[in-house]
Amino acid sequence: MFTPHAGYADAAQMTQRLIQAAQTRGLTVATGAHVKQIQTVSGGARSVTTTMGSFEAPIVIVAAGGWSDKVLASASQTATLQFQRGAVLFYEQPPEMTASHPIFWDVHGEFFLRPHPYHLSAAGWIAPPTPALTLEPFDEFVAPTAATRVAQFMEQCLASKFVAPKRSHTIMYATGADGLPLMGRVHDAAGLFIAAGFGANTFAVAPAVGKTLAQLIVDGNAPTAASFFATPYAKEETL
Numbered sequence: 001m002f003t004p005h006a007g008y009a010d011a012a013q014m015t016q017r018l019i020q021a022a023q024t025r026g027l028t029v030a031t032g033a034h035v036k037q038i039q040t041v042s043g044g045a046r047s048v049t050t051t052m053g054s055f056e057a058p059i060v061i062v063a064a065g066g067w068s069d070k071v072l073a074s075a076s077q078t079a080t081l082q083f084q085r086g087a088v089l090f091y092e093q094p095p096e097m098t099a100s101h102p103i104f105w106d107v108h109g110e111f112f113l114r115p116h117p118y119h120l121s122a123a124g125w126i127a128p129p130t131p132a133l134t135l136e137p138f139d140e141f142v143a144p145t146a147a148t149r150v151a152q153f154m155e156q157c158l159a160s161k162f163v164a165p166k167r168s169h170t171i172m173y174a175t176g177a178d179g180l181p182l183m184g185r186v187h188d189a190a191g192l193f194i195a196a197g198f199g200a201n202t203f204a205v206a207p208a209v210g211k212t213l214a215q216l217i218v219d220g221n222a223p224t225a226a227s228f229f230a231t232p233y234a235k236e237e238t239l
C-alpha cells in the first residue's frame, strides 16, 4: 500500500501485525468466516450468522468494503455504494533510471504513473465511478486494450523505455454514493455501525477511522476534526 504523504507498507505484513496487536489486547479473530446474516436478538444484541457458526455481540461493525451493502441487506438495512474500475501494471524500471521519477496524473485523473518500491513503477487507469457495477463480475485480468493505453500514457510521461509489466491486476474502488466513505451508526439500528467505502485512500485515514469509530461507540460522539491534531490522535503508535 502506498500513499505519497504516508509512506509504503506491505499490506499482508501490516494486516498480520494489526491482528497480532489486536489479539494481545484480547481480540478473537475468526478468519474465513463468511457473514450470511445479521439479526437482532433479545435485548437489542445482535447475532451474526457465519459459515463458521453464530456470534452474539452488543455492537456489530460492518466493514466489508465493497460488499458492505450486501452484508447490511442481510440486516434489512440499505447502503448505497458506487464503484470505480481500473487496472494497475507494475514495470521494472530500466537500468539507466537510477533516480526515482515524479508521480504523474493525467488532467482527467484517469491515468497515473508512480514510483513503487523494489525499483518498480506502477502505472494504471481508473474509470469514472458507476453506481451500476457490483463486485460479482469482477475480473482480475487486465484487458490488453487497457494495458496498451497505460503503456501509451507512460511513454508520454517518461522518455525511458519500459519493457512488459512484471505483474498486473484490475482495481475496484468502492465509495459511498457521494464519493465519500460511509462511516458511523446505521440509522434505526441500535448497535449496528458501518465503516466502508474508503475508495483509494484507506492507508492514510485508517488510524483516524478506527479511533473515530471507537469514540463514537464508547462515548456516543465522534471527535471533531481539530481534535485529531491533539493527543492522543497525533501520538506515534508502534504495532
Ligand SMILES: Cc1cc2nc3c(=O)[nH]c(=O)nc-3n(C[C@H](O)[C@H](O)[C@H](O)COP(=O)(O)OP(=O)(O)OC[C@H]3O[C@@H](n4cnc5c(N)ncnc54)[C@H](O)[C@@H]3O)c2cc1C
Pocket: 001, 002, 003, 033, 034, 035, 036, 063, 064, 065, 066, 067, 068, 071, 088, 170, 171, 172, 173, 195, 196, 197, 198, 199, 200, 201, 202, 203, 204
Ligand atoms: C489494487 C488496489 C490497490 C490499492 N492501493 C492502495 C494504496 O496503495 N494505498 C491505500 O491507502 N489504499 C489503496 N487501495 C485502497 C484500499 O485497499 C481500500 O480502500 C481498503 O482495502 C478498504 O478497506 P476496507 O477494510 O474498508 O475493505 P476491504 O479491504 O475490501 O475489506 C473488506 C473485507 O470484507 C470481506 N468480506 C466481504 N463480504 C464478507 C462477508 N459476507 N463476510 C465476511 N467477510 C466479508 C472481504 O473478503 C474483505 O476481506 C487499493 C485498492 C486496490 C483495489
